[in-house]
Amino acid sequence: MLATLKAREAEIGDEGKSYKAEKENLLKEIGDFEKIQRDLSETEAKLKELNNPKMRIQHLETETKNEILIREKLSEIEKNIERLESDLRINAESLESYKDLDANWKIYSDQRDQTANAHREFLVNEANAKLLPEREKAFATAENELKTLVERLGKAENDFHTASKDYDRERHQSEKVSLLEAERRLAETRANLGNTQRLKAQAESELNRLAEIRKAMQTEFFEKEKLEKVAETTEFIRETLKKSAPLVAKNYIYYVSLEANQMFREISGNAERTLKWTEDYGIVLEENGYDRPFVNLSGGEQMAAALSVRLALLKQLSDVRLAFFDEPTTNMDAARRERLAEQISHITERKTFDQLFVISHDDTFEGYVDNVVSVGGKDEKFS
Numbered sequence: 001m002l003a004t005l006k007a008r009e010a011e012i013g014d015e016g017k018s019y020k021a022e023k024e025n026l027l028k029e030i031g032d033f034e035k036i037q038r039d040l041s042e043t044e045a046k047l048k049e050l051n052n053p054k055m056r057i058q059h060l061e062t063e064t065k066n067e068i069l070i071r072e073k074l075s076e077i078e079k080n081i082e083r084l085e086s087d088l089r090i091n092a093e094s095l096e097s098y099k100d101l102d103a104n105w106k107i108y109s110d111q112r113d114q115t116a117n118a119h120r121e122f123l124v125n126e127a128n129a130k131l132l133p134e135r136e137k138a139f140a141t142a143e144n145e146l147k148t149l150v151e152r153l154g155k156a157e158n159d160f161h162t163a164s165k166d167y168d169r170e171r172h173q174s175e176k177v178s179l180l181e182a183e184r185r186l187a188e189t190r191a192n193l194g195n196t197q198r199l200k201a202q203a204e205s206e207l208n209r210l211a212e213i214r215k216a217m218q219t220e221f222f223e224k225e226k227l228e229k230v231a232e233t234t235e236f237i238r239e240t241l242k243k244s245a246p247l248v249a250k251n252y253i254y255y256v257s258l259e260a261n262q263m264f265r266e267i268s269g270n271a272e273r274t275l276k277w278t279e280d281y282g283i284v285l286e287e288n289g290y291d292r293p294f295v296n297l298s299g300g301e302q303m304a305a306a307l308s309v310r311l312a313l314l315k316q317l318s319d320v321r322l323a324f325f326d327e328p329t330t331n332m333d334a335a336r337r338e339r340l341a342e343q344i345s346h347i348t349e350r351k352t353f354d355q356l357f358v359i360s361h362d363d364t365f366e367g368y369v370d371n372v373v374s375v376g377g378k379d380e381k382f383s
Contacts, residue, residue, distance in 0.1 A: 012091065016084045022077050252316060253279055259312035260305075267304045269339045277309055299331025304340065321354035329362045341368040 257277040264275040274286040283294040283305050329337040345368035358365050366372050
């Protein structure tokens with residue numbers, strides 16, 4: 001509360017200073033106004049001499065309006081100063097009741113420090129005092145237990161005296177030794193029993209393992225017999241295939257040769273020549289009753305023959321119906337390039353292959369393919 005009032009007092013003081021400065025500025029402006037009036041008088045005299053009353057009247061009206069506004073603002077500032085002075089007096093009266101606060105604070109702080117030890121001792125004693133009923137109850141319970149124990153002690157002493165009359169120390173020692181011996185034999189028996197049970201469990205586990213092995217061996221015996229039969233069948237099939245492999249190869253070569261010859265005739269445009277794929281996997285071109293080996297063919301003929309054989313192999317030996325042609329028109333003249341492009345377009349029409357890709361710098365294929373993709377420039381085509 002005191003800190004708040006002091007802060008409010010400081011705010012009021014600052015506000016009063018602000019209004020006071022504003023008042024001084026207005027008074028200064030009023031002083032300047034008197035100077036303006038003097039200047040106005042001089043100006044009026046000059047205007048009189050110049051015989052210009054209209055300008056004089058306008059100037060006086062303007063100065064009059066300014067004076068009214070300044071006086072109204074001055075009156076408002078004086079009212080604010082009076083209000084702030086009133087608030088200052090009220091706050092000063094409110095602070096009057098706290099003038100002895102610092103002195104009283106020091107007195108009470110000293111009293112607190114002087115009685116701190118006593119206060120702590122009081123708190124400890126107060127806590128112990130709260131425990132007094134519980135401790136009294138515990139004390140009464142302990143007294144009752146003590147009485148019971150004293151009675152039991154007396155009875156035990158009587159029983160001890162009675163038992164001591166019939167006690168035989170030598171017999172007790174003998175029985176004690178016998179008991180220890182019996183306990184030792186019992187421990188040995190238990191150890192032997194545990195070892196025997198462990199050996200029994202191991203033997204049972206081993207018997208179970210051997211039984212599993214026996215079952216597994218029986219399964220393996222059955223599997224062995226089965227594999228022996230499969231081996232016999234496999235050997236028979238292997239021998240059969242071994243004997244039939246040349247025949248099968250010869251049959252494949254025959255059909256590949258027929259397919260390659262048909263493609264070669266379509267590419268070359270000459271049905272009087274026959275392309276053969278021999279049993280030693282060589283390529284021979286029969287023309288006019290003479291066989292021309294592959295090495296004696298021209299570059300265009302070699303390209304057409306090799307392409308025909310490869311396509312025939314792909315058709316006969318694979319289910320893949322896709323083929324890629326990389327520069328197939330190399331070493332071919334214009335007529336053969338045109339026929340090759342035409343025959344390649346017919347291959348998909350006859351469903352020999354589902355899709356063909358031609359990679360070439362030759363623009364002969366542009367009129368025979370479905371799509372043309374140019375790569376790297378006008379002279380490079382991917383069809």
